[in-house]
Amino acid sequence: QGWVRESPEGLVRESPRGWGKASPQGWVKASPQGWVRESPEGLVRESPRGWGKASPQGWVKASPQGWVRESPEGLVRESPRGWGKASPQGWVKASPQGWVRESPQGSGWGLGSPQGWARESPRGWEKASPRGWEKASPRGWEKASPR
Structure with a gap:
């Protein structure tokens, strides 16, 4: 696969896009913020709560329904x-x-x-x-x- 290195997350590979790994979400890049991937909405980050992005509304999660976030009233969706x-x-x-x-x-x-x-x-x-x-x-x- 070219240059690879061990990391706490498993095998990481060097590519023209930098160090990263292949995943079901596509190419996932190692960064100071943790694992990030490009998406139509910009940079998306992996966290214990799943894939998402930080926003003025707090942590916003990528889901099949689009961007969703937890709220006291349950799941709220961006539209x-x-x-x-x-x-x-x-x-x-x-x-x-x-x-x-x-x-x-x-x-x-x-x-x-x-x-x-x-x-x-x-x-x-x-x-x-x-x-x-x-x-x-x-x-x-x-x-x-x-x-």
Whole structure:
């Protein structure tokens, strides 16, 4: 195979791309950060938590579903719409207000359309309105109490 050397991780081979090893993920390179590999998203690193990358959201993992990260609410996935999760209510987005989702009567995400988005809360789904947060109920939207 050319020049090889022993390492704690097994046999490492010299190649035009530097020292590394062949793996199911393709060519994996030895680096000061540990094992890294090139990917369409940039450099991906092997860690005890699997393959991933460091990001402002913390450790982000490569998975068949795309980039995922652990969160207190479970697994969260990166998508063109931002970080979120699939739910019975459709695509739910992580936001400073908590989990929010697009609602049918709005024109998209954001405070620009008060009726257009809702958030998940311990009291159920609530939507932003001029009167504050309103709760979804069988009778329609009701004002959420402060408690």
